[in-house]
Amino acid sequence: MKTLSKRTKLTYFGGLLLAAMSCTPLPEETASEASDKMYSIEEAFEIVAAENDVARTLYTKAIVGAGKKQGLKFHEDWEKDEVEAGPLPALFLRGIAGDIRKKGEVPLGLFLGSDFPVRKSNKFVGKQAELFAAIREDGKPKYFYDEENQLYTAMFPDFAAAAPCVNCHNEHPETTKTDWALGDIMGATTWTYPSDSVSFDELQGIIMAYRDGAAATFQTYLDKAAGFKESDVPAVGATWPVGGYSLPTPDVFLDSVNELASEKTLKGILKI
Numbered sequence: 001m002k003t004l005s006k007r008t009k010l011t012y013f014g015g016l017l018l019a020a021m022s023c024t025p026l027p028e029e030t031a032s033e034a035s036d037k038m039y040s041i042e043e044a045f046e047i048v049a050a051e052n053d054v055a056r057t058l059y060t061k062a063i064v065g066a067g068k069k070q071g072l073k074f075h076e077d078w079e080k081d082e083v084e085a086g087p088l089p090a091l092f093l094r095g096i097a098g099d100i101r102k103k104g105e106v107p108l109g110l111f112l113g114s115d116f117p118v119r120k121s122n123k124f125v126g127k128q129a130e131l132f133a134a135i136r137e138d139g140k141p142k143y144f145y146d147e148e149n150q151l152y153t154a155m156f157p158d159f160a161a162a163a164p165c166v167n168c169h170n171e172h173p174e175t176t177k178t179d180w181a182l183g184d185i186m187g188a189t190t191w192t193y194p195s196d197s198v199s200f201d202e203l204q205g206i207i208m209a210y211r212d213g214a215a216a217t218f219q220t221y222l223d224k225a226a227g228f229k230e231s232d233v234p235a236v237g238a239t240w241p242v243g244g245y246s247l248p249t250p251d252v253f254l255d256s257v258n259e260l261a262s263e264k265t266l267k268g269i270l271k272i
């Protein structure tokens with residue numbers, strides 16, 4: 001069977017959603033109102049944050065963790081010409097955030113910060129620092145309206161989900177903390193959006209902007225890898241690093257994200 005493309009999958013979600021909605025016949029006006037602004041921004045943030053969790057963990061374990069064992073390198077200066085390396089997980093996320101901002105199709109903001117960051121510019125300040133302190137207490141996401149920037153904001157804890165997270169941070173020369181342990185809350189992803197609710201189309205736009213950003217960032221990594229010195233260029237195709245000195249194509253990577261995230265995303269979309 002042919003694998004469904006990303007867009008087909010979302011259309012498929014849409015079909016399921018409409019099928020679910022059609023169980024309760026509504027008068028026409030109500031139906032069109034119902035299809036408009038039907039998700040609170042909290043619900044939308046939860047869905048995209050869950051996708052991000054999957055993509056980030058997959059990238060950390062299956063690309064960075066497994067890749068290092070094969071001899072692939074990952075570095076904070078990966079974008080420099082003379083450095084033969086791929087993006088660290090945090091920089092993969094920053095690539096996604098940058099792509100969403102650059103394309104400008106969806107007003108979604110994304111930032112990864114901490115109270116004990118490796119990079120000073122990643123330290124939470126102001127309201128976000130206050131809320132991050134509360135996340136440390138209860139481990140739960142926080143939602144608030146940022147008056148200053150007029151943005152609805154959500155912060156989700158970022159857990160040390162894999163050994164490379166802990167090892168690399170503890171050993172980093174600029175780290176502000178050296179005893180991170182597996183499972184710790186190492187920081188939080190902050191998401192922003194200018195309205196308090198979204199339509200199905202807007203929600204779809206948010207999810208697609210994230211997925212497209214992940215695909216574009218992964219492609220930037222592959223483009224960089226293609227320019228490594230000849231003996232260091234990894235094979236690119238269907239094989240993941242666990243199977244050799246190779247990297248999956250963005251489609252193969254994204255298909256796995258979709259498979260792992262779909263059930264949760266679908267439940268979020270259907271509110272079940």
Ligand code: HEC
Binds near residue numbers: 060117119123188
């Ligand atoms: C190989 C090294 C490495 C690995 C693996 C790694 N990080 Fe990082 N991480 C960094 C570096 C370096 C930065 C700062 C990047 C920048 O902003 O320039 C960073 C940034 C961060 C930040 C933002 C705050 C800060 O410390 O600057 C968080 C939160 C974070 N990482 C959590 C994680 C988690 C969780 C994982 C595993 C899923 C992980 N990291 C894996 C090196 C690593």
